[in-house]
Amino acid sequence: xxxxxxxxxxxxxxxxxxxxxxxxxxxxxxxxxxxxxxxxxxxxxxxxxxxxxxxxxxxxxxxxxxxxxxxxxxxxxxxxxxxxxxxxxxxxxxxxxxxxxxxxxxxxxxxxxxxxxxxxxxxxxxxxxxxxxxxxxxxxxxxxxxxxxxxxxxxxxxxxxxxxxxxxxxxxxxxxxxxxxxxxxxxxxxxxxxxxxxxxxxxxxxxxxxxxxxxxxxxxxxxxxxxxxxxxxxxxxxxxxxxxxxxxxxxxxxxxxxxxxxxxxxxxxxxxxxxxxxxxxxxxxxxxxxxxxxxxxxxxxxxxxxxxxxxxxxxxxxxxxxxxxxxxxxxxxxxxxxxxxxxxxxxxxxxxxxxxxxxxxxxxxxxxxxxxxxxxxxxxxxxxxxxxxxxx
Amino acid sequence: xxxxxxxxxxxxxxxxxxxxxxxxxxxxxxxxxxxxxxxxxxxxxxxxxxxxxxxxxxxxxxxxxxxxxxxxxxxxxxxxxxxxxxxxxxxxxxxxxxxxxxxxxxxxxxxxxxxxxxxxxxxxxxxxxxxxxxxxxxxxxxxxxxxxxxxxxxxxxxxxxxxxxxxxxxxxxxxxxxxxxxxxxxxxxxxxxxxxxxxxxxxxxxxxxxxxxxxxxxxxxxxxxxxxxxxxxxxxxxxxxxxxxxxxxxxxxxxxxxxxxxxxxxxxxxxxxxxxxxxxxxxxx
Ligand SMILES: Nc1ncnc2c1ncn2[C@@H]1O[C@H](COP(=O)(O)OP(=O)(O)OP(=O)(O)O)[C@@H](O)[C@H]1O
Ligand SMILES: [Mg+2]
Numbered sequence: 207x208x209x210x211x212x213x214x215x216x217x218x219x220x221x222x223x224x225x226x227x228x229x230x231x232x233x234x235x236x237x238x239x240x241x242x243x244x245x246x247x248x249x250x251x252x253x254x255x256x257x258x259x260x261x262x263x264x265x266x267x268x269x270x271x272x273x274x275x276x277x278x279x280x281x282x283x284x285x286x287x288x289x290x291x292x293x294x295x296x297x298x299x300x301x302x303x304x305x306x307x308x309x310x311x312x313x314x315x316x317x318x319x320x321x322x323x324x325x326x327x328x329x330x331x332x333x334x335x336x337x338x339x340x341x342x343x344x345x346x347x348x349x350x351x352x353x354x355x356x357x358x359x360x361x362x363x364x365x366x367x368x369x370x371x372x373x374x375x376x377x378x379x380x381x382x383x384x385x386x387x388x389x390x391x392x393x394x395x396x397x398x399x400x401x402x403x404x405x406x407x408x409x410x411x412x413x414x415x416x417x418x419x420x421x422x423x424x425x426x427x428x429x430x431x432x433x434x435x436x437x438x439x440x441x442x443x444x445x446x447x448x449x450x451x452x453x454x455x456x457x458x459x460x461x462x463x464x465x466x467x468x469x470x471x472x473x474x475x476x477x478x479x480x481x482x483x484x485x486x487x488x489x490x491x492x493x494x495x496x497x498x499x500x501x502x503x504x505x506x507x508x509x510x511x512x513x514x515x516x517x518x519x520x521x522x523x524x525x526x527x528x529x530x531x532x533x534x535x536x537x538x539x540x541x542x543x544x545x546x547x548x549x550x551x552x553x554x555x556x557x558x559x560x561x562x563x564x565x566x567x568x569x570x571x572x573x574x575x576x577x578x579x580x581x582x583x584x585x586x587x588x589x590x591x592x593x594x595x596x597x598x
Numbered sequence: 599x600x601x602x603x604x605x606x607x608x609x610x611x612x613x614x615x616x617x618x619x620x621x622x623x624x625x626x627x628x629x630x631x632x633x634x635x636x637x638x639x640x641x642x643x644x645x646x647x648x649x650x651x652x653x654x655x656x657x658x659x660x661x662x663x664x665x666x667x668x669x670x671x672x673x674x675x676x677x678x679x680x681x682x683x684x685x686x687x688x689x690x691x692x693x694x695x696x697x698x699x700x701x702x703x704x705x706x707x708x709x710x711x712x713x714x715x716x717x718x719x720x721x722x723x724x725x726x727x728x729x730x731x732x733x734x735x736x737x738x739x740x741x742x743x744x745x746x747x748x749x750x751x752x753x754x755x756x757x758x759x760x761x762x763x764x765x766x767x768x769x770x771x772x773x774x775x776x777x778x779x780x781x782x783x784x785x786x787x788x789x790x791x792x793x794x795x796x797x798x799x800x801x802x803x804x805x806x807x808x809x810x811x812x813x814x815x816x817x818x819x820x821x822x823x824x825x826x827x828x829x830x831x832x833x834x835x836x837x838x839x840x841x842x843x844x845x846x847x848x849x850x851x852x853x854x855x856x857x858x859x860x861x862x863x864x865x866x867x868x869x870x871x872x873x874x875x876x877x878x879x880x881x882x883x
Contacts, residue, residue, distance in 0.1 A: 301786070
């Protein structure tokens with residue numbers, strides 16, 4: 207019995223080790239390994255159906271893993287009953303108990319653990335989410351945003367070692383969503399619990415999390431700090447799923463010191479070796495994908511730009527389309543080699559707007575680009591429009 | 599000017615701006631049709647009850663078919679006629695035992711059918727409907743044949759067994775409907791919040807399904823209390839209230855039967871009103 211009491215009080219980092227879940231012959235989560243440091247805000251980001259909920263359900267004990275292990279600190283909880291784990295979940299649909307008041311909903315977990323005087327803790331939790339005034343109402347009498355906060359309080363009041371949040375903001379409109387993101391982040395900092403936040407909104411993941419894991423088809427494509435994922439994606443999926451990227455194929459000519467000399471239909475250029483993603487081959491003739499974020503490219507009318515020396519890599523082209531977005535203008539530029547390159551230019555001066563069909567020069571610093579393995583789908587992760595998903 | 603009262607009358611005389619009597623009647627009728635319909639429906643439904651109620655005050659003597667004068671005697675002495683109260687008590691005891699058993703078994707079956715996948719589940723679902731679809735005469739006579747064949751003496755227990763059999767179906771159907779609308783994630787959320795399987799059932803599932811179970815129990819009680827055909831086949835010398843009324847009909851139903859029936863009606867009405875009132879209070883709280 208001593209072992210069991212240990213598990214409910216387990217704390218430390220959360221480890222998922224080679225975790226696999228199959229439904230029949232479909233593998234929803236495939237040999238997934240990750241470590242979530244205690245007290246951190248961890249986001250699991252990925253498109254619909256990639257296995258996020260399944261992963262969370264294995265951590266909470268509602269789904270039994272086909273293979274692999276789950277540990278919190280030293281305690282192995284892989285096959286422990288859900289009610290024995292120091293893990294609580296904020297469900298995708300809240301799952302508030304409709305026949306109980308808000309107060310009783312929040313008190314539920316504490317009472318089940320046999321804690322006698324729950325009043326102060328419940329009141330504090332309701333205060334934290336600023337809903338003290340509705341404590342005696344039933345869940346159906348609250349707005350969606352309020353219900354979401356109650357679901358959060360109901361989980362947080364137990365001070366679990368790990369708090370799982372399954373797209374808790376999915377049902378909220380954009381404004382409330384942004385507001386709740388800040389609130390969640392504030393609460394996490396205040397109570398210092400480990401948060402695992404599942405979302406398919408990349409902006410949400412990047413603004414809130416210390417560490418983001420990008421998941422696709424049951425595996426983790428890349429994991430790291432938001433800036434690291436954004437600046438140095440490892441795969442085409444990550445490059446396209448997090449923000450936008452211009453990706454174009456090129457071949458390796460040679461390695462020259464710290465630089466990689468590459469060639470594409472628009473000419474040859476250099477990229478630093480330090481900007482290479484996972485599994486990139488530097489053999490002569492190897493195929494790679496070169497990526498540059500649209501906002502890192504400088505666009506200028508060709509005659510003006512040609513006067514000065516080109517700073518870094520450049521390519522010339524023709525503006526095919528422009529759209530004015532307020533803070534910036536988006537240009538689509540076609541290169542002589544047939545590539546379409548997207549550019550976001552800050553609207554510093556509206557006279558600078560370049561009309562369609564103007565000849566332009568695009569320049570970017572090699573250190574701002576990245577080089578990926580060329581043997582992957584260049585379109586991976588691209589059709590998922592994060593704004594469309596916010597609505598769904 | 600035509601005297602037709604249909605809408606065509608108005609359409610055929612667009613010149614005359616004053617509405618004709620027919621038009622006025624049809625407009626009035628249009629506004630009040632539902633009320634009129636409801637009035638006649640209630641008269642139709644309540645007339646027998648009113649009749650029964652009135653004749654419970656009849657100073658009947660031997661037969662309660664003709665009005666012979668007002669008396670409170672029947673109400674003051676409801677057990678005055680032989681066997682009336684005995685049969686009522688029998689019916690209540692039978693209905694109570696049947697309700698308890700049928701509700702328990704039926705609820706368990708409903709849980710099994712909704713929550714578990716097992717072989718023969720589809721067949722069970724179908725079989726559950728059979729007692730409801732089969733004519734009572736057939737059920738009653740087949741059961742009688744069964745009891746006679748396996749030499750079970752007819753009486754209280756055969757009536758109870760027969761009633762449980764057909765009440766279970768209604769309980770299963772009622773509870774199943776309630777259970778199917780229950781989100782299984784609520785139980786999962788409870789288990790995530792440290793409730794064991796049993797606690798999750800007791801604190802979440804049971805309270806949420808309880809209204810369905812209560813409705814099923816009331817249904818079972820009234821079905822059992824009310825049943826005559828199956829009871830008549832399988833009761834032997836044992837007398838329930840419906841059977842008593844039927845049997846005494848040949849020699850004149852005593853006014854005490856009206857008293858019992860009226861009391862039953864009032865009690866049922868009171869239960870409905872109280873539960874409605876309680877439900878409203880609960881929603882507003
Ligand atoms: N009980 C189950 N039986 C069979 N397949 C399942 C089951 N649960 C999930 N799956 C499948 O596993 C895959 C991953 O599902 P999961 O719910 O984890 O996705 P998700 O990443 O949470 O998606 P979303 O963002 O839409 O919530 C899906 O293809 C789904 O169809
Ligand atoms: Mg999900």
